[in-house]
Amino acid sequence: MIVCHKDTAVVILSYNGTKWHELFLPKIVEQAESGYEVIVVDNASTDDTLQYVNTNFPTVQTVSIAINRGFAHGYYEALKQIKAKYYILLSSDFEVTDGWFPPLHTAMEAHPDMAACQPKIRYWREREQFEYAGAGGAFMDKYGYMFCRGRIFFDMEKDHGQYNDNIEVFWASGGCLVVRADLYHTIGGLDPDFYAHMEEIDLCWRLKNAGHRIGYVGSSTVFHVGGSVISYGSPQKLYYNFRNNLILLIKNEKGSKLLWLFPLRLILDGAAAGRLLTKGEFKQVFTILKAHFHVYGQIGKWFARRRECKRMITVRNEEGIYKRSIVMDYFFGKKKVFTDLPWKPKQL
Template identity: 30%
Template sequence: MYSETKFPLVSIITVNYNTDEVTAALLKSLRGVTYPSLEIIVVDNASDSDCAYLKNSFPEILLIKNGCNEGFAGGNNRGIEQAKGDIIFLLNNDTEVDPGFIEPVVKLFMADQSIGIVSPKIHYYHSLGIIQYAGGEPINPFTARGKFIGTGETDNGQYQVPVKTQLGHGAAMAIRRTVFDKVGLLPEKYFLYYEELDFCVQAKNAGFSIWYQPHSLVLHKESMSVGKMSRIKVYYQNRNRLLFIRRNIRGLQGWISRLFFVLISAPLAMLRYIFSYTPRYATEIWKGLIWNLRNTSK
């Protein structure tokens, strides 16, 4: 058991956008959490509703209502600005949690002050016992793609040791407050997708390590706000992949990565969408390329 001095305040932040019922399911699961020093912040990104259901059903939360949709990064940043915790735990609203998921994360942070980010083990919510995340491999400097460890595997305890890893998972990422003090908030230029990967790179560059904590478990329903396949998802994933390259991959590798994406990866993806009779998705990739040409500042 932890002593009273070992319960630093943890601020859980989640962003809601037209998914009140999904957010409510997360909040219900958080009511069962065993960690005793906790605040919960819900940031509403200008949903169509007035969030009366959330306000009335969960009076324990701090509800922040944005005047416009600021995306994943901006929404979380508004919560971070109001959070009082020593540890900021970003949780997608389409997750649900194990009651004891916070204690193992706090234990890792307290073991080593150089640990800046901790992500728990993540299972797919709708596929019992199937892993989505058990750590992350480095971003490939040529393709700008990362890879999560264990994805799609049945959890037989094969990833049950806490380890230093390369990437946290944006659906469930606990961050020491001093990381924000040193590198700033999440980069809002991304709006949606890749911002957490960029933030992980900045944290590592600042001297912090990233850890995977398998004794903490989160269940992820995945893509409840934008859909598992949608025009907005295709647009931002492709637009932001190139933005990530521009911001983080330097020198010859950076130019090779740019050329690979613009001349090979993006055209092939557009052709796949065209030949699969979904040209609207090809249009979104093209729009993402044009955005990068028009927005040259990083």
Template identity: 40%
Template sequence: MKVAVVILNWNGLPMLQHYLPSVVTATPEADIVVADNGSTDGSVAWLQEAMPQVRLVLLDKNYGFAEGYNRALAQLEGYEAFVLLNSDVEPAEGWLAPLVEQLEHNDDVAVVVPKILDDKERTKFEYAGAAGGFIDLLGYPFCRGRILNRVEEDCGQYDNACDVMWGSGAAFCCRAEVFEELGGFAAEFFAHQEEIDFSWRVWLSGRRVVVEPRSKVYHLGGATLSSDSPFKTMLNHRNNLAMLYRCAPTAQRLLVAVVRPALDAVAALDYLVQGKPKSARAVWQAWRDFLRWHGRLSAERKAIRANVKREAPIYHGSIVLRYILGRKSF
């Protein structure tokens, strides 16, 4: 299987200098591609001089994660699979082969992701993807190995390959033909939760998303937007609402419409109590954008759910309530 490992970069020169050599060393069997989102920090010049074995795809401006990858992958022909890899990821030795094996041995698997560990505390799972992700009935994402802000130690408790609802975009292996067939990521998302939206559409198309823990990577996280960024808060809230509107079954969508406004209002108030007025404002901005998108989202929903072959494996409960009741793993 011909595979390209594609790293999207935007002004991430320090990350490239630190992590890219390890990607090249650990991945001799695949082509390494850096797609540059209009960087102005000297990234391209460094790549051309220091990493001539890496293919460059140059985009004219910062299109964000979603459209940046859409445009970059459209320029890469002849590949059977793409591995989207964040610029702040170090793969373990032999990481790629188990991912490719899943695709080669299971025709209905469209996306496969590795176990993602924290690059700073390597015995712990990493927040962004851990050992594969799910969402609950209200649309809140969580992972095997990470519920809310509680991240587990990796003690081998999730070392079984299994179906998951979504895989993290930090390390995301996808069949090229499926990425094209499903129209890639939702460009309007810009960044955050586009991989969950895409994974959901994979399930609706009758295919599966799998985590393969024999493959392991270490992710720094927060290299582009810190966890405290109001812009990141807005993107996560807005894109989550848009994803639910686009993809969710009718009953779930109606439940979200009734319950989420109150829960998000509580979240905004909590930000105010914490002295984070910009983050509180970001929640309201997310709802404003979501409501403005309503017409387009309705059309997208009609197309996405026109021929549902199977529903995604959603947790039909509240992950927050489950956590409060003491069940802090999944």
């Protein structure tokens, strides 16, 4: 068990990540003086990650995972071995900035009812642009589709300071996720069966169903390379996005709503597959079908998980759910940026 002497543990899950540690770990370690300890979790890498970290960063502690069973499983196993007040789950392909940590810590201290939060996330390659995962705060529409301020589907905004505020969101990005350690463990932690993608949304939804808040802190900025393990647009990413989105709904949505929403989502996913079929994207169509049949084949397992989640529900906090269809507003209403939407998020 690693017991942190400072109240925050920045936990970096790494798989063959030496090249990212060479780029980004020096700044993370330098900024640790502002109040955190750094722990690198090696997720069964085949490169020299552990040797590199131990040799070059003696203040960084390490944890080894024997078998790589994905992003969610890596953190699930590692965080059982780390004791702190706050965890910051930081992917290895993130670059932090000067002063990135204090605003996040201050926000968590100032809002005891806030279970988790994230900073502003910009794209490492196009540095003025928001990044896909998390951007300027993340939300869900009434049909279970995810989107962000700064990124709606295929449209990315440039950061002009328009999202420098602190707001309540529906979910915080797992790439740079600050979470209260006690609540993380009480709620059951990341679900290792998600493997990768949307596992943080599942965690945040469970926390919100237990009455807690999720925040976005716009005065802290980090940069994300993105797609460093599972590349954007790959069949593997498409598979987990479709599969895990359905599992999210089964585990966490209200029963009365799930009765009509789940069949509707099957129709909508079928329409998405049909659109790809007309374009000759046969591999993607097969991937969507594979994702669905995985869910159907283990439906009993996911409803058992739903019963587990239901026991932890107190007062559902639905702040951050957009009460309209983001699909309709984007594709038919031509609302390409967040400020076009007839809705404003709640300030912290």
